[in-house]
Amino acid sequence: xxxxxxxxxxxxxxxxxxxxxxxxxxxxxxxxxxxxxxxxxxxxxxxxxxxxxxxxxxxxxxxxxxxxxxxxxxxxxxxxxxxxxxxxxxxxxxxxxxxxxxxxxxxxxxxxxxxxxxxxxxxxxxxxxxxxxxxxxxxxxxxxxxxxxxxxxxxxxxxxxxxxxxxxxxxxxxxxxxxxxxxxxxxxxxxxxxxxxxxxxxxxxxxxxxxxxxxxxxxxxxxxxxxxxxxxxxxxxxxxxxxxxxxxxxxxxxxxxxxxxxxxxxxxxxxxxxxxxxxxxxxxxxxxxxxxxxxxxxxxxxxxxxxxxxxxxxxxxxxxxxxxxxxxxxxxxxxxxx
Amino acid sequence: xxxxxxxxxxxxxxxxxxxxxxxxxxxxxxxxxxxxxxxxxxxxxxxxxxxxxxxxxxxxxxxxxxxxxxxxxxxxxxxxxxxxxxxxxxxxxxxxxxxxxxxxxxxxxxxxxxxxxxxxxxxxxxxxxxxxxxxxxxxxxxxxxxxxxxxxxxxxxxxxxxxxxxxxxxxxxxx
Numbered sequence: 217x218x219x220x221x222x223x224x225x226x227x228x229x230x231x232x233x234x235x236x237x238x239x240x241x242x243x244x245x246x247x248x249x250x251x252x253x254x255x256x257x258x259x260x261x262x263x264x265x266x267x268x269x270x271x272x273x274x275x276x277x278x279x280x281x282x283x284x285x286x287x288x289x290x291x292x293x294x295x296x297x298x299x300x301x302x303x304x305x306x307x308x309x310x311x312x313x314x315x316x317x318x319x320x321x322x323x324x325x326x327x328x329x330x331x332x333x334x335x336x337x338x339x340x341x342x343x344x345x346x347x348x349x350x351x352x353x354x355x356x357x358x359x360x361x362x363x364x365x366x367x368x369x370x371x372x373x374x375x376x377x378x379x380x381x382x383x384x385x386x387x388x389x390x391x392x393x394x395x396x397x398x399x400x401x402x403x404x405x406x407x408x409x410x411x412x413x414x415x416x417x418x419x420x421x422x423x424x425x426x427x428x429x430x431x432x433x434x435x436x437x438x439x440x441x442x443x444x445x446x447x448x449x450x451x452x453x454x455x456x457x458x459x460x461x462x463x464x465x466x467x468x469x470x471x472x473x474x475x476x477x478x479x480x481x482x483x484x485x486x487x488x489x490x491x492x493x494x495x496x497x498x499x500x501x502x503x504x505x506x507x508x509x510x511x512x513x514x515x516x517x518x519x520x521x522x523x524x525x526x527x528x529x530x531x532x533x534x535x536x537x538x539x540x541x542x543x544x545x546x547x548x549x550x551x552x553x554x
Numbered sequence: 555x556x557x558x559x560x561x562x563x564x565x566x567x568x569x570x571x572x573x574x575x576x577x578x579x580x581x582x583x584x585x586x587x588x589x590x591x592x593x594x595x596x597x598x599x600x601x602x603x604x605x606x607x608x609x610x611x612x613x614x615x616x617x618x619x620x621x622x623x624x625x626x627x628x629x630x631x632x633x634x635x636x637x638x639x640x641x642x643x644x645x646x647x648x649x650x651x652x653x654x655x656x657x658x659x660x661x662x663x664x665x666x667x668x669x670x671x672x673x674x675x676x677x678x679x680x681x682x683x684x685x686x687x688x689x690x691x692x693x694x695x696x697x698x699x700x701x702x703x704x705x706x707x708x709x710x711x712x713x714x715x716x717x718x719x720x721x722x723x724x725x726x727x728x729x
Contacts, residue, residue, distance in 0.1 A: 229602070229603050229604075230599065311599075393600075396596050396599045396600055397592065397596045399595075399596075399599065400591075400592045400593070400595035400596035400599060401588075401592045403595055404588055404591040404592045404595055404669075405588065407591065407669075407672045408584060408587065408588055408591070408672070411672045411673040412584070412587065412672050412673075412675060413584075415673070415675070415676055416576060416579050416580065416583075416584075417576060419575075419579070419676055419680065420572045420573070420575040420576035420579060421569070421572045422572075423571075423572065423575045424568055424569060424570075424571040424572020424573070424574075424575055425568055425571075425572065427571055427575075428564075428567060428568040428571040428572075429568060469661070469674040469677055472661075472674075472677045473674060473675075473676035473677050473680055474680075475680075476676055476677045476678070476679070476680030476681045477676060477680035477681075477683070478680075479680065479681050479684065480679075480680040480681045480682065480683040480684035480685075480687075481683075481684060482684065483681065483684025483685060483687070483688065484683065484684035484685075484686075484687030484688060485684075485687075486688075488684075490684070490685055490688055490690060493681050493682070493684070493685055493695055494695060494698055494699060494702065496681060497661070497662075497677065497678065497681055497699055498702070498706065500677070501661055501677055504657055504658055504660065504661055505653070505654075505657030505658065505660070508635070508657065509650070509653060511635070511638075512635065512638040512641075512653040512656075512657060513638075513641065513649055513650060513653055515635065515636070515638040515639045515641065516638050516639060516640065516641015516642055516644070516649050516652065516653060517639075517641065517642040518641060518646060518649040518650075519646055521646075522646045522647070522649055522650065525650070525718055525721045525722055525725065526649060526650030526653070526718060527650075528721070529650045529651075529714055529717045529718040529721055530650050530653065530654045530714055532717055533654060533710060533713045533714040533717050534654075534710075536713060537706070537709055537710045537713050537714075540709065541702075541706040541709070541710075544702060544705055544706060544709075545702045545706075548698055548701070548702045548705075549698070552694055552695065552698060553685070553690055553694065553695075
């Protein structure tokens with residue numbers, strides 16, 4: 217029977233990993249805050265809720281096997297891998313996915329990022345005991361020791377809080393901004409490599425074959441009468457929006473994208489006037505998301521009954537709004553590229 | 555033998571052509587795309603989800619804003635597919651209409667803000683490649699695609715809301 221409580225730490229907005237359950241024991245009783253001096257409020261809150269002791273990792277050394285968890289603010293270079301590698305539960309205040317040279321050690325069961333104070337809660341089955349109840353309990357020597365340590369920690373904390381001068385605040389702010397951009401850049405490069413480049417390769421291959429072999433002329437014979445005038449575009453949009461067809465044509469917008477490329481090639485070759493690009497964009501795409509209605513509604517926390525009604529409602533609506541969108545786009549294309 | 559050589563040359567020529575197209579797309583699109591998406595992603599992180607939630611909720615009361623500004627905010631800040639989670643701010647009968655509206659905007663937005671749907675860029679980019687080929691600027695097309703997109707999603711939202719309400723009524727009458 218220990219006096220320590222377990223808390224659950226979940227990831228914050230944009231965060232990764234977790235949730236982690238932090239349960240200090242007599243041996244592992246230090247929450248180490250490695251956040252550029254001072255004890256971070258998150259570390260403080262964990263310590264307060266669990267009954268463990270918060271320690272500033274920059275000023276005092278704690279053995280790895282005495283840490284119940286480490287609170288860090290690493291933007292994804294070195295520190296965020298160090299503690300997971302040493303088998304210490306790691307709470308990163310910065311919203312970072314696994315990265316850095318030690319990223320192979322960062323796993324969902326030992327790392328959680330983007331954590332804010334509100335992401336900390338008591339683990340299931342652990343009610344917050346009132347302080348009065350704790351006070352009436354007899355104190356063992358062990359408890360007294362811990363309490364003393366806590367008091368010392370509090371005192372230190374008071375000191376470090378005073379130290380947070382304006383220079384440090386500016387430094388932290390700048391660090392924060394740089395960090396955000398760095399994260400955004402990392403995320404973007406990943407997106408480009410995973411999502412954009414593969415499709416680009418596929419499209420290039422397609423265009424290469426079309427322009428080199430002369431299949432282009434053949435395709436032009438099919439596409440130009442359809443995409444080269446408003447009546448053809450209307451017919452395309454009506455067909456694509458048929459409620460039985462639209463969910464089949466939808467997935468990943470692959471068909472829209474391929475047709476988009478074909479239309480683009482024909483515009484480039486002069487077979488379709490450039491002003492028709494606008495209505496064409498709507499004509500080839502009345503089925504957008506028709507395959508995804510139940511999932512999309514679930515994401516919006518819709519009830520099952522709503523989903524049952526919603527799927528046909530969207531599909532039927534498209535049959536009307538698909539062609540109307542083409543007409544609107546056609547009217548709005550007057551004066552474009554002329 | 556000559557025939558075989560020609561065949562081989564033709565075969566590889568097809569992919570040289572594709573490679574050139576790829577190089578054109580790569581150098582023409584990717585650098586700007588990387589910088590632009592990085593910037594927008596950073597701005598989104600700085601603004602923070604909670605502020606967007608607050609702002610978005612204010613726009614849900616009036617049907618004209620509900621199917622224009624609201625889905626635009628959702629798609630811009632949460633991107634495809636997380637944008638649809640904004641449906642939770644709406645009553646049940648408006649959820650399908652919101653989804654319809656939001657999902658119809660994930661392509662019109664890509665002309666100006668490719669970060670919102672990077673996996674499906676080529677609906678717009680495929681067509682746009684032809685415009686570039688003709689030596690015309692893409693600005694007018696991207697802008698009009700965006701604006702017409704807003705008109706279309708408003709219309710879709712209103713029509714789908716109407717249909718959803720009628721279907722719910724009919725179902726209640728039958729039950």
